[in-house]
Amino acid sequence: MDQNKFNERIQDLVEEAEQKPRRREKKEKPQLKESIYSLRLDQLQEWLKENGEKAFRAGQIYEWLYEKRVKTFEEMSNLSKALREKLEENFALTTLSTIIKQESKDGTIKFLFQLQDGYSIETVLMRHDYGNSVCVTTQVGCRIGCTFCASTLGGLKRHLLAGEIVEQVVKVQQALDEVNERVSHIVIMGIGEPFDNYDAMMNFLKVINDDKGLNIGARHITVSTSGIVPKIYQFADEQLQINFALSLHAPNQELRQKLMPIARAYKLEDLMEAIRYYTNKTGRRVSFEYGLFGGENDSVEHAEELSKLIKGIKCHVNLIPVNYVPERDYVRTPRNQIFAFEKTLKKNGINVTIRREHGSDIDAACGQLRAKERAQETR
Numbered sequence: 001m002d003q004n005k006f007n008e009r010i011q012d013l014v015e016e017a018e019q020k021p022r023r024r025e026k027k028e029k030p031q032l033k034e035s036i037y038s039l040r041l042d043q044l045q046e047w048l049k050e051n052g053e054k055a056f057r058a059g060q061i062y063e064w065l066y067e068k069r070v071k072t073f074e075e076m077s078n079l080s081k082a083l084r085e086k087l088e089e090n091f092a093l094t095t096l097s098t099i100i101k102q103e104s105k106d107g108t109i110k111f112l113f114q115l116q117d118g119y120s121i122e123t124v125l126m127r128h129d130y131g132n133s134v135c136v137t138t139q140v141g142c143r144i145g146c147t148f149c150a151s152t153l154g155g156l157k158r159h160l161l162a163g164e165i166v167e168q169v170v171k172v173q174q175a176l177d178e179v180n181e182r183v184s185h186i187v188i189m190g191i192g193e194p195f196d197n198y199d200a201m202m203n204f205l206k207v208i209n210d211d212k213g214l215n216i217g218a219r220h221i222t223v224s225t226s227g228i229v230p231k232i233y234q235f236a237d238e239q240l241q242i243n244f245a246l247s248l249h250a251p252n253q254e255l256r257q258k259l260m261p262i263a264r265a266y267k268l269e270d271l272m273e274a275i276r277y278y279t280n281k282t283g284r285r286v287s288f289e290y291g292l293f294g295g296e297n298d299s300v301e302h303a304e305e306l307s308k309l310i311k312g313i314k315c316h317v318n319l320i321p322v323n324y325v326p327e328r329d330y331v332r333t334p335r336n337q338i339f340a341f342e343k344t345l346k347k348n349g350i351n352v353t354i355r356r357e358h359g360s361d362i363d364a365a366c367g368q369l370r371a372k373e374r375a376q377e378t379r
Contacts, residue, residue: 035163036091123168131184139192151191162203195231229266232274236281245287251305285314294331303344317352
């Protein structure tokens with residue numbers, strides 16, 4: 001990674017933490033047509049009234065979008081031609097086009113989608129015993145700079161619109177419609193930092209949770225963050241039933257800031273205080289995502305240190321044997337070492353599981369397919 005770009009990203013994070021914005025030369029942004037999927041039901045009702053239409057039409061439009069899952073406004077046959085034309089003029093119904101669809105022998109499917117402005121994102125369907133889970137992306141690239149992640153290659157290009165996040169789920173559901181299956185779970189753990197695109201993420205959550213939308217239960221949705229402390233407090237105050245996960249990956253400040261530069265802006269001590277606020281405020285547990293990187297953070301001593309760090313917090317630890325990413329230098333922790341780490345946590349009374357690997361025979365690591373197929377975006 002270019003050192004100047006790396007330093008710039010860290011400076012961005014530090015300035016955000018200190019609330020000292022820096023003036024920058026403004027870049028002209030491409031004009032993106034608003035996605036119809038960005039609108040909550042109440043927002044669509046309001047738009048209809050402002051445009052001389054009856055508010056009840058919003059329910060009909062939602063039915064076409066999320067139950068019948070049509071691909072053109074013209075198919076919305078119980079709407080007037082004039083209304084269909086207004087929708088066509090003001091909104092995009094399709095903002096994603098499939099570039100690549102990779103299928104693993106374990107049932108995992110990875111999609112590489114192209115956006116309206118030519119950028120690309122990834123979305124992953126993972127099949128579990130309990131249902132079909134979709135991992136969605138919230139940004140084109142990422143500015144957090146985690147040293148183990150292919151998503152950060154090339155930095156952040158732009159935030160996704162709420163509708164672009166929603167449409168990822170719709171696209172996967174359309175694929176599942178062909179085999180009479182349903183998306184049952186959502187994890188917001190794809191490319192990007194969800195809390196860095198907070199408002200769009202919240203709109204996305206409200207749309208997919210709406211019983212007239214995709215109707216995915218709050219407890220079937222998980223949001224993950226690398227640790228933007230102010231947003232953790234804000235998310236706690238939302239008082240949602242949505243599951244919350246923190247990408248921790250290290251048991252101490254020195255190691256965490258080596259792996260995750262965001263730790264230089266938000267210290268581990270402050271982060272853990274925010275986590276305690278979340279669990280106390282909501283009464284819900286937090287999941288600590290802990291990637292195991294060979295020779296870096298995977299010793300029994302690290303497991304002991306982690307146990308002390310999270311002691312007393314209502315939590316669960318999800319151990320993640322890393323997917324190898326050619327663009328990064330980390331290696332996989334040996335199998336016996338993974339079990340030794342797990343055993344140490346269990347001995348100390350920590351609730352822990354080892355995440356089952358998905359898509360090992362395809363480009364499953366976050367950002368890996370994009371880095372491979374769209375190299376110009378990740379430079």
